[in-house]
Amino acid sequence: xxxxxxxxxxxxxxxxxxxxxxxxxxxxxxxxxxxxxxxxxxxxxxxxxxxxxxxxxxxxxxxxxxxxxxxxxxxxxxxxxxxxxxxxxxxxxxxxxxxxxxxxxxxxxxxxxxxxxxxxxxxxxxxxxxxxxxxxxxxxxxxxxxxxxxxxxxxxxxxxxxxxxxxxxxxxxxxxxxxxxxxxxxxxxxxxxxxxxxxxxxxxxxxxxxxxxxxxxxxxxxxxxxxxxxxxxxxxxxxxxxxxxxxxxxxxxxxxxxxxxxxxxxxxxxxxxxxxxxxxxxxxxxxxxxxxxxxxxxxxxxxxxxxxxxxxxxxxxxxxxxxxxxxxxxxxxxxxxxxxxxxxxxxxxxxxxxxxxxxxxxxxxxxxxxxxxxxxxxxxxxxxxxxxxxxxxxxxxxxxxxxxxxxxxxxxxxxxxxxxxxxxxxxxxxxxxxx
Numbered sequence: 139x140x141x142x143x144x145x146x147x148x149x150x151x152x153x154x155x156x157x158x159x160x161x162x163x164x165x166x167x168x169x170x171x172x173x174x175x176x177x178x179x180x181x182x183x184x185x186x187x188x189x190x191x192x193x194x195x196x197x198x199x200x201x202x203x204x205x206x207x208x209x210x211x212x213x214x215x216x217x218x219x220x221x222x223x224x225x226x227x228x229x230x231x232x233x234x235x236x237x238x239x240x241x242x243x244x245x246x247x248x249x250x251x252x253x254x255x256x257x258x259x260x261x262x263x264x265x266x267x268x269x270x271x272x273x274x275x276x277x278x279x280x281x282x283x284x285x286x287x288x289x290x291x292x293x294x295x296x297x298x299x300x301x302x303x304x305x306x307x308x309x310x311x312x313x314x315x316x317x318x319x320x321x322x323x324x325x326x327x328x329x330x331x332x333x334x335x336x337x338x339x340x341x342x343x344x345x346x347x348x349x350x351x352x353x354x355x356x357x358x359x360x361x362x363x364x365x366x367x368x369x370x371x372x373x374x375x376x377x378x379x380x381x382x383x384x385x386x387x388x389x390x391x392x393x394x395x396x397x398x399x400x401x402x403x404x405x406x407x408x409x410x411x412x413x414x415x416x417x418x419x420x421x422x423x424x425x426x427x428x429x430x431x432x433x434x435x436x437x438x439x440x441x442x443x444x445x446x447x448x449x450x451x452x453x454x455x456x457x458x459x460x461x462x463x464x465x466x467x468x469x470x471x472x473x474x475x476x477x478x479x480x481x482x483x484x485x486x487x488x489x490x491x492x493x494x495x496x497x498x499x500x501x502x503x504x505x506x507x508x509x510x511x512x513x514x515x516x517x518x519x520x521x522x523x524x525x526x527x528x529x530x531x532x533x534x535x536x537x538x539x540x541x542x543x544x545x546x547x548x549x550x551x552x553x554x555x556x557x558x559x560x561x562x563x564x565x566x567x568x569x570x571x572x573x
Contacts (some may be wrong), residue, residue: 142381143167143352145567146373147388148360148397151179154388154545156560157567158354159213159347161386163571164568166369169382171361173374175323177345180513181553182352183338187425187504188458190336194421194467195447196510196553197436200321201328205557206340206476212561215343217272218333220276221336222452224436227296236296236438238329248293248318258286260294262317274521277315279305292440300436302519302551303445305469317525318551330436337547363387363398363539370377370539384538384567389543391529392416402536411530415544416513418486419469424490424506426462433537437495444468444491462498465490467514475512478551485510515552516545525549531563532570540567 147158150172162168176182184191198206201219201547210217227248234240237246243257277298281291299305301318322329333340348354355375363385364372370385387394394403395411403411406418434451438444446466450457455464468488474480487506493500517523529546533539540563544552548559 140236142372143169144383144571145169145352145386146171146380146382147386147542148353148363149179149388149543150174150177150356151388151556152181153350153546153548153556153560154179154386155341155344156209156213156557157386157388157563159344159544160209160560160564161567162349162351163213163347164564165351166568166571167467168348168384169380170348170352170354171358171360171373172354172356175357177354177356178337178341180511181337183336183341183343189425189450189461189463190338190509191423191463192337192424192449192465194419194447194509194514195403195436195445195465196337197330197332199327199330199448199550199554201331203325203328204331205332205554205561207221209557209561210340210343212557213343213347214363216339218334220334220453221331222447223327223433225300225436226433227438227440229333229440231494233433233437236436237293246293248393249289250287253287253290255289256284256286260286260290264312274313274524275310276521277310277312278309280312281307292514295325296438296440297444299445299469300438303469303515304519306520308473309518310522311521313520313521313524314519314551317549333445333448334453334455336453336456346439360397363402365399365536366403368536384570385402386540386542386563386567388542388556390414390416390513390543391541392513392516394529394541398539402539404534407529414516414521414528415472415518415523415566416474416512416516417469417518418472419467419511420481420488421465421467421509421511422506423463423465423490424492424499424525425457425504426499426502427504428460428502429462430496430502439491439495442468442491444488444497446492448496461504462502464492464496469514472512472518475510481510482497515555516543517555519551531559532566535548538570 450463548555
């Protein structure tokens with residue numbers, strides 16, 4: 139054996155770094171393995187020409203009361219957030235306020251008076267067809283149940299895209315949407331925030347905790363998890379073997395079967411690993427030589443469903459003085475992710491749309507970064523992939539094998555799932571090791 143630690147974490151993304159930091163801080167020697175040359179996974183931060191870029195849009199839900207703040211406090215940090223401006227919808231060449239609170243739905247210009255009555259029917263439908271009791275339904279099922287007008291269907295698709303990162307009504311889970319709305323009602327004044335200074339501060343804090351009682355090994359791909367006597371005994375990486383008492387697999391569950399022999403997983407878990415569907419999309423980051431707009435909130439478009447933000451208007455430290463940084467995301471169906479021509483066409487259409495929403499943007503553009511992201515969120519929040527149908531946090535068969543990340547049964551959406559799973563897994567691992 140090349141060595142080892144009490145805990146091995148596979149994957150240095152949001153879930154893996156958070157779990158590793160909390161375990162190391164609790165006194166457990168921890169090694170985090172990462173196959174890439176950098177930490178952060180899909181939240182990897184790049185600094186270029188004085189601009190600080192996230193990998194797309196990464197706001198934090200529920201501000202100081204959210205999972206990001208909870209993890210940072212548990213890791214000894216003092217989270218500080220900035221509030222973006224009010225969200226807006228760009229439609230037919232004009233901007234409209236996006237209703238992000240119940241009272242705003244009554245006032246919105248995006249719905250006709252008839253559609254506002256239909257909205258009340260939708261709320262009643264949701265109450266009488268409680269997905270927690272009667273089984274999940276899609277947003278399309280709910281809209282069909284009230285014969286929803288087109289403008290209400292369009293607005294609900296935008297709501298699903300912001301709440302669940304799922305713009306497809308035929309797939310979006312009413313169970314997950316209902317859970318989000320319940321959280322929103324508890325935090326109506328702080329629905330979203332941006333971590334001050336960008337995500338580097340978060341990962342620096344996680345790294346500091348891990349390295350205080352362990353280490354992070356980048357460029358170290360784990361080839362397989364080693365099992366012995368019904369336990370996860372360690373990992374093999376680059377031909378070397380590392381022992382552990384507990385193992386946290388924090389890679390997307392789609393990749394779990396590449397390193398964990400299926401015979402050590404239950405048939406339902408194997409099936410989940412094979413069928414789990416992510417959200418996909420194309421992202422454009424753009425660095426501007428001068429400001430083109432003072433908007434600092436999320437900008438949404440309904441057809442196609444996209445979302446963007448001039449993120450340096452939220453946090454000026456992300457761009458050099460007098461310049462501006464923006465980012466924009468358009469979802470694409472996972473079923474078309476392998477169609478290169480479709481992806482290229484989508485990227486071109488997204489650039490055209492941004493140009494219409496922000497006149498002069500491409501004249502002021504110093505450079506742009508176009509990304510195809512086959513995994514925006516590891517598990518799309520759709521019917522059949524709700525929180526209680528995703529991977530458990532601990533293996534039913536191997537009691538020292540734990541799972542973290544946004545394909546697990548963590549609560550929330552996207553990064554919140556990963557953060558929630560890390561908080562809970564760190565407690566489960568500590569409890570197991572105390573035995």
